[in-house]
Amino acid sequence: MKLIIKGLTKTYKNGVKAIDNLNLEIGTGMFGLLGPNGAGKSTLMRTIATLQSPDSGTITFGDIDVLEDKMALRKVLGYLPQSFGVYPKMSAEALLDYFATLKGVKSKSDRQKLVKEVLEITNLYDVRKKEVAGYSGGMKQRFGIAQLLLNNPKLIIVDEPTAGLDPAERNRFLNVLREVGTNCTVIFSTHIVDDVKELCNEMAILNGGQILKHTTPSKATDEIKGQIWTKIIERDELENMEASYKVLSSNYNQDNTLNIRVHAMEQPADDFKEATPQLDDVYFIALKEEPVLA
Template sequence: MNTVVVTNVVKSYGRHRALDGLSFTAGPGVTGLLGPNGAGKTTLIRMLATVLAADSGTLRLLGRDPSAERLQIRRRLGYLPQEPGFHRAFTVFEFVDYVAILKEIVDRRARHDEVRRVIAEVGLAEVSGKRIRALSGGMRRRVGIAQALLGEPELVLLDEPTAGLDPEQRLRFRELISRIGENRTVVLSTHQTEDVAALCGRVVVFDGGRCMFEGTPEELRRVAEGQVWLSAERSGVLSWRTGEGLFRNIGQAPDAARLAEPTIEDGYLLLLGDAAVGVRS
């Protein structure tokens, strides 16, 4: 069953097409939207969050039409925006409680129980009385996730949830997100291939408002099978020096090259083609 079905969606800002006839589906588990800056990831996620409408094409979210049943959909989804506007003078509890009020959890005692539950779920119970402005960036992200979990939504949308986290925070995040994805549909965006490898059962590669690939992370890795070479000399546009001093080349084999095992990043860079030169540098 697909929780999200997007068909031929176009969205323009002025003359610029951010989504260019995009089709996309997602069901239970974690789907990662992987693409460079400007690919259209945030535009799509805002559409799935019913914040933004499509110019043309159709969306079905949780079996409903967002242009007719927006409120019913909103009640069943959780959303972490790319740049959440926190009220920094609020404590963690106050902020999550405030969102719970906006989400119409009216009964005070039930609401407070739910607020405590989501705060505990992201591992912030101990700082629940602290002001948001006193938290680290990683903790603040977790506050953002906590509010997205209020009311046990069936669809959870996380826009760049790992941006700006240090390696240890990323690790904690992976645990949290894989747990969330066990019984829900999670769609998250990232421009980091490591996130996709660690978090997502399924990956959709995006560029220029179009879907370029859809499959498992392992299938994305295999896109570059037989096309990654190590050599002493640089060749072509997609090559860079590695830690071992050799050049890693993607695409045509240079002279005196040795075939290498591809990574997910290789598959991604190969799909992006010329656009990848900007990503890599």
């Protein structure tokens, strides 16, 4: 099933155009929506999830007209917002059983089987008796995945799910998403380039409410081979370098010098060395080449 978005526009009352005539097709598998904070990612996610209406445009998922038949979409949707819920003092097992009841699973034995299954998928089975309110940030995010899996969704939307997670929790969360994202459409919205690089087979870069680039991580880096150059400079040279070259990023070395990465079609100067392209380079090139729209 494909998610097809055409001509989607959303302007808030304060005049901010959060989505600007956006067109996008997303198929089965893990899709990374990459963009800085304020790019319009959360607005787009909420609109797809039927939590707010656009000013114009269409969204279809398979044969579902999302904007006209919101309930049909919600039946096959799993949504994990950027922040969600205050949990009552209930165990994960009891809370999932409650959610399963709300989703129409009437048989107690069916609920028990379903709850056990989603707890195992999300690696929470061993802590199923613990109150969710006492979970760590990463465990709460995995619980969020567990609850959205209860209705066997065909479309899963996760909005900035790894923000604030420590490296170990982030890895566990990404592993869970890998497992659940094989047979359905998963939209993974993030500003963290590494999340997309490690997880997604397809991606788009969003800024100013517009899609700047729609590609795959491997194709994106292949396209800029021979165009990324590095040089070690002193800190006080950075401003001049930025004035002379298209500097994509700069990172400190242990001796307080900077390693800069520059985008250029040919070697900028003799003291620049060619570098292997990274997805971060693709991201910064897209953001620098396109204006940020209000």
